Amino acid sequence: MPEIRHALTKKREDDFAAWYQEVITAADMAEESGVRGCMVIKPWGYGIWERIQRLLDDRIKAAGVQNCYFPIFIPLANFEREAEHVEGFAKEMAVVTHHRLINDGYGKLIPDPAAKLEEPLVVRPTSETIIGDAMARWVQSWRDLPLLTNQWANVVRWEMRTRMFLRTSEFLWQEGHTAHATRDEAESETKRALEMYRACAEEDLAMPVITGEKPENERFPGAVETWSIEAMMQDGKALQAGTSHYLGTNFSEAAGIKYQSQEGQEALCHTTSWGVSTRMIGGVIMTHGDDDGLRVPPAIAPQQVVILPMLRGKDEEADAALTAYCDELRGMIAAQTALGERVRVLLDTRPGKAAAKRWDYVRKGAPIVIEVGSRDMEAGVVSLIRRDQLWNMETGKANYQTPSREEAAAGIGAMLEDIQSALFSQAAARRDANITRNVGSIDDVAAHYSGDAKYPGWVEVQWAKPTGAALEKAVETLKEHKLTIRNVPIGAEPADGACIFTGGPAVERILLARSY
RNA sequence: CGGGGAGUGGCGCAGCCUGGUAGCGCACCUGUUUUGGGUACAGGGGGUCGCAAGUUCGAAUCUUGUCUCCCCGACCA
Numbered sequence: 001m002p003e004i005r006h007a008l009t010k011k012r013e014d015d016f017a018a019w020y021q022e023v024i025t026a027a028d029m030a031e032e033s034g035v036r037g038c039m040v041i042k043p044w045g046y047g048i049w050e051r052i053q054r055l056l057d058d059r060i061k062a063a064g065v066q067n068c069y070f071p072i073f074i075p076l077a078n079f080e081r082e083a084e085h086v087e088g089f090a091k092e093m094a095v096v097t098h099h100r101l102i103n104d105g106y107g108k109l110i111p112d113p114a115a116k117l118e119e120p121l122v123v124r125p126t127s128e129t130i131i132g133d134a135m136a137r138w139v140q141s142w143r144d145l146p147l148l149t150n151q152w153a154n155v156v157r158w159e160m161r162t163r164m165f166l167r168t169s170e171f172l173w174q175e176g177h178t179a180h181a182t183r184d185e186a187e188s189e190t191k192r193a194l195e196m197y198r199a200c201a202e203e204d205l206a207m208p209v210i211t212g213e214k215p216e217n218e219r220f221p222g223a224v225e226t227w228s229i230e231a232m233m234q235d236g237k238a239l240q241a242g243t244s245h246y247l248g249t250n251f252s253e254a255a256g257i258k259y260q261s262q263e264g265q266e267a268l269c270h271t272t273s274w275g276v277s278t279r280m281i282g283g284v285i286m287t288h289g290d291d292d293g294l295r296v297p298p299a300i301a302p303q304q305v306v307i308l309p310m311l312r313g314k315d316e317e318a319d320a321a322l323t324a325y326c327d328e329l330r331g332m333i334a335a336q337t338a339l340g341e342r343v344r345v346l347l348d349t350r351p352g353k354a355a356a357k358r359w360d361y362v363r364k365g366a367p368i369v370i371e372v373g374s375r376d377m378e379a380g381v382v383s384l385i386r387r388d389q390l391w392n393m394e395t396g397k398a399n400y401q402t403p404s405r406e407e408a409a410a411g412i413g414a415m416l417e418d419i420q421s422a423l424f425s426q427a428a429a430r431r432d433a434n435i436t437r438n439v440g441s442i443d444d445v446a447a448h449y450s451g452d453a454k455y456p457g458w459v460e461v462q463w464a465k466p467t468g469a470a471l472e473k474a475v476e477t478l479k480e481h482k483l484t485i486r487n488v489p490i491g492a493e494p495a496d497g498a499c500i501f502t503g504g505p506a507v508e509r510i511l512l513a514r515s516y
Numbered sequence: 517c518g519g520g521g522a523g524u525g526g527c528g529c530a531g532c533c534u535g536g537u538a539g540c541g542c543a544c545c546u547g548u549u550u551u552g553g554g555u556a557c558a559g560g561g562g563g564u565c566g567c568a569a570g571u572u573c574g575a576a577u578c579u580u581g582u583c584u585c586c587c588c589g590a591c592c593a
Binding site for chain 2: 005007009017018021025032033034035036037088091092126155157159160161162163166167171173220228239240241242243275276277278279280310312353354355356358359371373374375376383397398400516
């Protein structure tokens with residue numbers, strides 16, 4: 001087997017964390033900003049986020065949810081109204097205390113003591129409390145329900161340890177907030193959002209997930225139930241890629257979200273909240289990336305096809321003819337559809353060698369790269385590479401196809417759809433192969449994770465769903481093995497054995513994993 | 517926030533121990549060459565060494581402080 005010269009210097013199997021960072025740099029997605037925990041998202045990375053936004057926003061609106069925008073600053077007092085909520089977020093809030101700077105007399109600017117705020121403002125870590133205020137104003141009658149809102153925004157959580165896309169101090173997300181008349185309605189909205197996230201992850205990001213309910217200790221602060229989608233990364237760790245919460249009447253009580261029923265009775269609303277963030281991009285990297293860089297699923301690729309004419313820069317007439325040939329190809333491809341949308345195609349005529357640009361787009365993970373040289377033009381063909389089938393294993397070189405220009409254009413939609421499903425299938429197969437089921441005891445769990453397997457994946461165990469101190473003890477035990485409970489998968493087999501923590505009869509199955 | 521490591525042209529690094537105003541590879545620019553796959557050769561531009569203060573005749577090199585990043589932990593989308 002020939003030696004393959006990969007486009008990255010780091011390999012996943014050698015140092016997954018270093019590889020992850022190299023992908024972000026090599027694909028030109030984002031960079032450090034110099035501000036603690038905050039990143040600059042560059043066009044390719046932001047373009048992926050815009051695609052996710054577009055597709056998810058359509059799903060949100062299709063469910064009858066309307067977009068709004070709420071302030072970035074939230075009065076401190078709002079957080080004091082819900083005890084668990086403030087406890088959960090208090091340690092990671094950025095607080096604005098002054099509204100003006102003055103010169104300190106030594107050439108430095110300092111907050112003006114005379115401009116101290118009466119009440120500090122918190123930079124939102126999440127918006128339940130301020131949206132709750134609005135809901136309290138907007139909801140009077142049963143006719144105002146359900147109230148279905150969403151906002152696309154940035155939030156700030158002062159995390160101790162940050163990693164690009166996975167955990168940044170500031171991140172971009174959407175947060176849906178809904179109010180309902182009954183518990184049933186609110187719970188079904190919680191599940192609807194969860195299912196929406198599953199579809200978004202699996203269909204748009206080609207990232208298979210396990211949906212399920214979080215255990216009590218992993219709940220969102222102030223929630224009655226928290227549900228999540230969990231994705232398996234290539235190192236076998238779990239990434240919580242989205243959450244949906246049933247908040248009961250906790251926030252309604254705090255903010256006074258009440259309505260008068262048809263019978264004339266005053267009642268508290270049942271509320272929900274749900275969100276996904278730029279973390280999903282980290283999930284895409286660790287799900288689809290390979291030793292040559294990122295592989296972007298076509299549905300969320302800013303450009304699905306990149307055409308690179310091999311311009312010589314010597315013979316203007318020849319270059320113009322080649323550019324025209326490529327532009328016709330661009331037009332033909334742009335008229336095609338894939339995954340229900342017009343194909344996004346870029347003709348890159350910037351000066352520079354096509355061969356060098358090819359590797360730039362390989363690292364970026366553009367699904368299809370088409371190179372066209374003068375000889376291709378004469379023969380009426382193009383040289384096409386699928387990013388998901390980059391290498392010819394026999395030659396160790398890039399795996400070119402040379403269809404005619406017309407065939408290439410006509411087949412582009414089907415090829416993009418095939419790449420989309422191939423990426424999902426690969427990821428799903430890897431996930432399924434790395435979940436070990438029916439692990440019967442905590443010792444077996446420990447053995448599984450202390451074995452030789454470099455990436456031991458997840459294990460499924462049964463438990464008695466302990467609460468309170470018993471749950472804390474179970475969590476402690478798991479922590480010794482750096483494990484966490486991911487969720488109680490929806491649709492799992494019923495329990496039929498003993499709880500690995502208590503030995504008593506189990507009531508359900510849970511997934512354990514190391515996590516991001 | 518605790519433990520460890522690191523910040524030197526766009527990227528990756530050497531120099532620092534034994535102070536004397538900066539070097540390599542890639543990238544970039546120019547020219548020649550090559551021309552179907554990450555071409556080769558020659559020439560060239562760009563950094564005052566994270567930031568601040570201190571020691572010194574002199575600091576990338578020593579001291580102190582500070583900011584940022586990476587790894588391990590605690591916390592979390």
